[in-house]
Amino acid sequence: MxxxxxxxxxxxxxxxxxxxxxxxxxxxxxxxxxxxxxxxxxxxxxxxxxxxxxxxxxxxxxxxxxxxxxxxxxxxxxxxxxxxxxxxxxxxxxxxxxxxxxxxxxxxxxxxxxxxxxxxxxxxxxxxxxxxxxxxxxxxxxxxxxxxxxxxxxxxxxxxxxxxxxxxxxxxxxxxxxxxxxxxxxxxxxxxxxxxxxxxxxxxxxxxxxxxxxxxxxxxxxxxxxxxxxxxxxxxxxxxxxxxxxxxxxxxxxxxxxxxxxxxxxxxxxxxxxxxxxxxxxxxxxxxxxxxxxxxxxxxxxxxxxxxxxxxxxxxxxxxxxxxxxxxxxxxxxxxxxxxxxxxxxxxxxxxxxxxxxxxxxxxxxxxxxxxxxxLEYVRTPVGKTSAPLYSYFALVADDPSVQIVSNAQSWYIKDMLKEGQYKDFAVLSAAAPFKAGGRGGPDYYTDVPAGDIAIKNVADLYLYPNTVQAVLITGEQVKNWLEMSAGMFLQVEEGAKDAPLLNPDFPSYNYDVIDGVTYEIDLSKPARYDKDGKAVNPDSSRIVNLQFGGKPIDPAQKFVVATNNYRAGGGGNFPEIAADKVIFVAPDTNRDVIVRYIVDQGTINPSADANWKFMPLAGTTAVFETGPKGRDYASAVKGAKIEDDGDGEGGFAKYRLVL
The missing domain is CATH 3.60.21.10 (Metallo-dependent phosphatases)
Structure with missing residues (x-):
């Protein structure tokens, strides 16, 4: 040898x-x-x-x-x-x-x-x-x-x-x-x-x-x-x-x-x-x-x-x-x-x-x-039920059940993890983004889990990545900036425009965070404050309006705990001021595991979106976007947005009109 x-x-x-x-x-x-x-x-x-x-x-x-x-x-x-x-x-x-x-x-x-x-x-x-x-x-x-x-x-x-x-x-x-x-x-x-x-x-x-x-x-x-x-x-x-x-x-x-x-x-x-x-x-x-x-x-x-x-x-x-x-x-x-x-x-x-x-x-x-x-037999059998369908066809234009359930699970978990110690009295918000939202993945690349039994493997349809849960401590002002960055998903739409393109094709859907625990509107008539790389291209623009916590305008100085994942908390997506120095809790658990535990704990989950965000009304204005054709089964149930079928799009997608 x-x-x-x-x-x-x-x-x-x-x-x-x-x-x-x-x-x-x-x-x-x-x-x-x-x-x-x-x-x-x-x-x-x-x-x-x-x-x-x-x-x-x-x-x-x-x-x-x-x-x-x-x-x-x-x-x-x-x-x-x-x-x-x-x-x-x-x-x-x-x-x-x-x-x-x-x-x-x-x-x-x-x-x-x-x-x-x-x-x-x-x-x-x-x-x-x-x-x-x-x-x-x-x-x-x-x-x-x-x-x-x-x-x-x-x-x-x-x-x-x-x-x-x-x-x-x-x-x-x-x-x-x-x-x-x-x-x-x-x-x-x-x-x-x-x-x-x-x-x-x-x-x-x-x-x-x-x-x-x-x-x-x-x-x-x-x-x-x-x-x-x-x-x-x-x-x-x-x-x-x-x-x-x-x-x-x-x-x-x-x-x-x-x-x-x-x-x-x-x-x-x-x-x-x-x-x-x-x-x-x-x-x-x-x-x-x-x-x-x-x-x-x-x-x-x-x-x-x-x-x-x-x-x-x-x-x-x-x-x-x-x-x-x-x-x-x-x-x-x-x-x-x-x-x-x-x-x-x-x-x-x-x-x-x-x-x-x-x-x-x-x-x-x-x-x-x-x-x-x-x-294998176990993961293919139900571990709980969902009282409503989990789908992501309209996750980029309205509050969405597939994102909602992730946010619910994250909030549930972080509140339990921080119930003792120095952060127990802070308000907990939750940030989550749609992962399967068409784009390069094609017209079938969407979450679609029907109401009824839900199996463990369905969680992969809700959360694609093996991220782990983390929490950051930030101010109300930083919450607003986080949402301003997310709002880069949308192109500027002039008031009165007819069928203006809505979605920015260069902005990845996994960087479109919805933050639950606050309510807000997005003013599409304003230009995006940040580009897809987090650069302040219009630093004085303010798309996020009527941002409220507890039914009152958010206090820019108030501290909030925000549940998210290790990618975002570590600076992923280049969100303003969101980086490792803001992290207060690093969970030993993946987001997927937390969702499974939440389903087991709840027995029957209610993923219905709470419509905590919507677009600010613009008189006489419409915008168009594409999503999977199977979304037609759910369009009428979307909360907080008026959506009309506009026929077939390109590459197998369906085209929809958003009435603003």
Missing amino acids: TSLILPMTRRSLLGGIAATSAIVLVHPFSAKAAPNQAHLRLMETTDIHVNVMPYDYYADKPNDTLGLARTASIIDGIRAEAKNSMLLDNGDLLQGNPMGDYMAYKKGMKEGDLHPVMKAMNVLGYDCGTLGNHEFNYGLDFMFNTLKGANFPIVCANLTKGKLAEDPKKDELFFSPYVIVNKTIRDGADQMHEIKVGIIGFVPPQIMVWDAKNLEGKAQTRDIVETAKAWVPVMKEDGADIVIALSHSGIDGSGQTDRMENASLYLAGVDGIDAVFTGHQHLVFPGPKDFVGVPGADAARGTLLGKPAVMAGFWGSHMGLIDLLLERDGSKWKVADFTTEARPIYHRDENKKVVADVQSKQQVVDAVKSEHDAT
């Missing part, structure tokens, strides 16, 4: 290839370790969220960007690149897609049952894992029954059974705070040695808010850094040569605070910790996009306060790797050097099309086949 040393920044031939070919890509640490040195490769999965199979159950079709079965296929090859390795998981296993809901709500977990995630992980031979915040979503009994099936230890140091003790080391814990793994490793001279690897785990303290209904009176959490400072010295006294932190917590360089949600940066600063595995934020570290410029974080080398660290994406999208070159220091081992990498399971070609770099590991596929098939 030939050994080939390549730099670790490459897009490698991934493990599924390497493990079966005559060439193994050996890490330099394994190839060059001296007799008193050894290479230990640490592998991380994180935020799997029940995505074992490469399948989008919402859209009911395969997806090459996700799935532990895909990540699993590179493990053998990644192990072959190193003389010594360990496989670890960083939490958020049990909730996040319909297979998780099927196991919790439909099948249930009885004593002795084996969850499909545990089946898959046991096939792969994990060495240790920790908890994520989503482990608690279905209650403590479900979590404990599921985790009993793991053939590896689960550690968590900051989750207690009740009242906190004065000393963290005296807390009564649900899980062992740490584990010492006695591992036999091969050194550079092929001699075998014992090393004691200490692994400690942490969960976000915020689970006490997010899952209060499951945890209140039963559990409590401690600050992550405080807990680490108490337990790491104990691990050293217990003989740990090196200490690895499994931190289901993200990276935030804004300054350390008590009970910090994303505390991994400051966790890395705890004396005695040698490496940190992070997660929770569904981002990638190291890498060229996420966390660049965060003080204390080196996104190129993959360090937090100088310590090696990795965040391996989400849903199995990456395998996180920390490679340690260990060196004998008397009778103990210490870290002499390291490299880090987040290795993906797919890439995008020059046309942005997803290309799978690996195929699924058949042992994993076989292990979960029965649950996968059962989940």
